Amino acid sequence: MPNNQYNAIVVGGGIAGVACAAEMTLLGMRPLLVCETKEVGSTLRSCWVGSNRGIQQHPEFQVGWGGGWWYKLVRRMDIPVKLHPSHPLTATVVGDWTELDIPILPSASGITDLICAMQPAMEEIRAPLHRLIHQGLMIPYEELCDMTQVSMEEWLLEQGAEGAMVSLVLSLITNLLAVPIDDAKELSVFGGWGGLRTMVCGEGMLVVPDPDPREGLCVPIAHAVERYGGEIWRGRKVANVVTDGGRATGIVMEDGTEASAPAVAIATGNPRIPAILDPLPPEVAEAVAYSQRFVAKEDLNVYSVLEREVVKRDRLWIVMDTDGSNLQWSWPIHSYPWTTTPGKNLTAAIRTLPPGSFDSQGGIESVVTKMNEVDEHLWPGFIDAIEDYGVLQHKHHWSAPQMCGPKMPRVCESVPGLYFVGDGSIPIGGFFVESAASAGMMGAHAIKEALVPA
Ligand SMILES: Cc1cc2nc3c(=O)[nH]c(=O)nc-3n(C[C@H](O)[C@H](O)[C@H](O)COP(=O)(O)OP(=O)(O)OC[C@H]3O[C@@H](n4cnc5c(N)ncnc54)[C@H](O)[C@@H]3O)c2cc1C
Numbered sequence: 001m002p003n004n005q006y007n008a009i010v011v012g013g014g015i016a017g018v019a020c021a022a023e024m025t026l027l028g029m030r031p032l033l034v035c036e037t038k039e040v041g042s043t044l045r046s047c048w049v050g051s052n053r054g055i056q057q058h059p060e061f062q063v064g065w066g067g068g069w070w071y072k073l074v075r076r077m078d079i080p081v082k083l084h085p086s087h088p089l090t091a092t093v094v095g096d097w098t099e100l101d102i103p104i105l106p107s108a109s110g111i112t113d114l115i116c117a118m119q120p121a122m123e124e125i126r127a128p129l130h131r132l133i134h135q136g137l138m139i140p141y142e143e144l145c146d147m148t149q150v151s152m153e154e155w156l157l158e159q160g161a162e163g164a165m166v167s168l169v170l171s172l173i174t175n176l177l178a179v180p181i182d183d184a185k186e187l188s189v190f191g192g193w194g195g196l197r198t199m200v201c202g203e204g205m206l207v208v209p210d211p212d213p214r215e216g217l218c219v220p221i222a223h224a225v226e227r228y229g230g231e232i233w234r235g236r237k238v239a240n241v242v243t244d245g246g247r248a249t250g251i252v253m254e255d256g257t258e259a260s261a262p263a264v265a266i267a268t269g270n271p272r273i274p275a276i277l278d279p280l281p282p283e284v285a286e287a288v289a290y291s292q293r294f295v296a297k298e299d300l301n302v303y304s305v306l307e308r309e310v311v312k313r314d315r316l317w318i319v320m321d322t323d324g325s326n327l328q329w330s331w332p333i334h335s336y337p338w339t340t341t342p343g344k345n346l347t348a349a350i351r352t353l354p355p356g357s358f359d360s361q362g363g364i365e366s367v368v369t370k371m372n373e374v375d376e377h378l379w380p381g382f383i384d385a386i387e388d389y390g391v392l393q394h395k396h397h398w399s400a401p402q403m404c405g406p407k408m409p410r411v412c413e414s415v416p417g418l419y420f421v422g423d424g425s426i427p428i429g430g431f432f433v434e435s436a437a438s439a440g441m442m443g444a445h446a447i448k449e450a451l452v453p454a
Pocket residue numbers: 011012013014015016017034035036037040041042043044056057058059060236237238239267268269272276299301350394396397398422423431432433434435436
C-alpha cells in the first residue's frame with residue numbers, strides 16, 4: 001500500500017498476531033503484521049541439540065468447542081499443514097512411581113474412577129466428588145469461556161465442596177496445566193474445568209506439527225497472510241503506538257519508519273505492552289501488572305539426546321510431587337522420527353517454578369540434575385545414556401489466560417482505534433495456543449466490525 005498505509009496494523013508475530021492477520025485477510029482487509037524476530041512464531045521455536053530438534057509446544061485445538069480456531073483457519077486458507085497426534089497422558093507420583101495411564105474420559109464417572117484409582121482414600125468422598133465434577137463438565141463451553149475471571153476455588157466452595165476436595169481438584173488441574181501449586185488459588189473456572197475438559201475429556205486435542213509448531217504451523221499461516229494480500233515486516237521492532245488526538249493512528253518502528261492505519265491491534269504478550277504504549281491506558285494497567293506476575297515464573301525445558309534406546313513407551317508423563325503439586329512433565333520426542341538422529345532417543349522435560357527458584361535451588365544446572373533424576377525413575381538407564389542436552393526458557397508464560405485476575409479488553413475504550421488481540425485478552429475460545437489464536441481471530445472480527453459498521 002502507498003505510504004505505509006494499511007487497514008489495520010497487528011503488532012507481534014506470535015500465533016495470536018499471525019492468526020489475527022490471517023483472519024483479517026479472509027475478511028477482505030489488507031493488514032500489516034510486524035514481527036521483531038527474523039521469522040514469526042519465536043515462542044514456538046524448537047531447541048536444537050546438535051542436529052536434534054527439541055520440539056516444545058504441542059499446539060492445542062479445541063476440537064470439542066466448535067472445532068477449534070487455528071485448525072479451521074488452516075482449512076479455510078488451505079494451508080499445507082501436517083499434524084501428528086501427541087502422546088497420551090500417564091500420571092505418576094514421586095516415591096511410589098506407579099504409573100497410571102489416563103485415557104480420554106468424557107464423563108464424571110470415568111474421572112472419579114481414575115481419581116479413586118490414583119488415591120484410594122478418595123473412595124470416602126466419591127459421591128460428592130462425582131457430583132462436583134459432573135457439575136463442572138455440564139457447563140456449556142460458551143459459558144465456560146466467559147468465566148475467565150471467576151475464581152475456581154470460590155466456585156468450588158459455593159457448590160458446597162469441602163476443603164480437602166477443593167485442594168484435590170485444584171491439585172489435579174495444576175498438574176494438568178503444569179503450573180505451580182501456588183497458582184492454584186488464582187485459577188479461574190475457565191482455567192479449572194476448561195483445563196480438565198481439554199486435557200482429559202477429549203474436548204481439546206494436542207498435536208505435533210511437522211517439523212515443529214513454528215515452521216510447521218505459524219510460518220505457513222504467515223505465508224498464507226502474504227498470499228492473501230497482507231504484508232509482514234520481519235526482523236523489525238515496533239518502538240511505539242502512535243496516537244493523534246487521543247486515537248491510535250499507527251506505529252513508529254525503532255528505525256524511525258512509520259506506518260498508519262485506523263486500527264492498531266496488540267499481540268505482543270501482555271507483559272511487553274508498556275514498552276510500546278506510553279501512557280498505558282488506565283483500563284489495561286491492572287491486567288498488564290497481573291500478567292507480569294506470571295512472567296516472573298521460571299520455566300526450564302531440558303532436551304536430552306540419549307545415545308541408545310531407553311524410553312520404551314510414547315507417553316506424556318505428568319510427575320506429581322508428594323504434596324500433590326506438579327513436579328515436571330517428561331516425554332519422548334524421537335517418536336517423531338524427523339526430529340532425532342537415527343538410533344538415538346530425544347526427550348523433553350519441563351518444570352515451572354516460582355520466581356527465584358533457580359537461585360534457591362543452586363542454579364539451573366542443579367535443577368537440570370534433579371530433573372534428570374526424575375527421568376531416571378521413569379526410564380531406567382536415562383542418566384547413563386545422556387550424550388548431550390540443551391535448555392530453553394521463555395519470556396511469555398502460558399498460564400495467565402487461565403487465571404482469574406484482570407484481563408485485557410478487546411477494544412480499548414479510552415484510545416479509539418486500539419485493540420488487544422493476544423493471549424490474556426478477552427473473549428477467548430480455547431486453551432494454550434488456541435487461547436492466543438482465538439483471541440487474534442475474534443480480534444480481527446471486532447476490528448472489521450468497527451471499521452465497517454453493519
Ligand atoms: C514452555 C512452554 C510450553 C508450552 N506448551 C504448550 C503446548 O504444549 N501446547 C499449547 O497449545 N501451548 C503451549 N504453550 C503456550 C503457547 O506457546 C502460547 O500460548 C502462545 O505461543 C502465545 O502466543 P502469543 O501470540 O499470544 O504470544 P507470543 O508467542 O509471545 O508472541 C508475541 C510476539 O510479539 C513479539 N513482540 C513483542 N514486542 C514486540 C515489538 N515491540 N515489536 C514487534 N514484535 C514484538 C514477540 O517477539 C513475539 O513473537 C507453551 C508455552 C510455553 C512458554
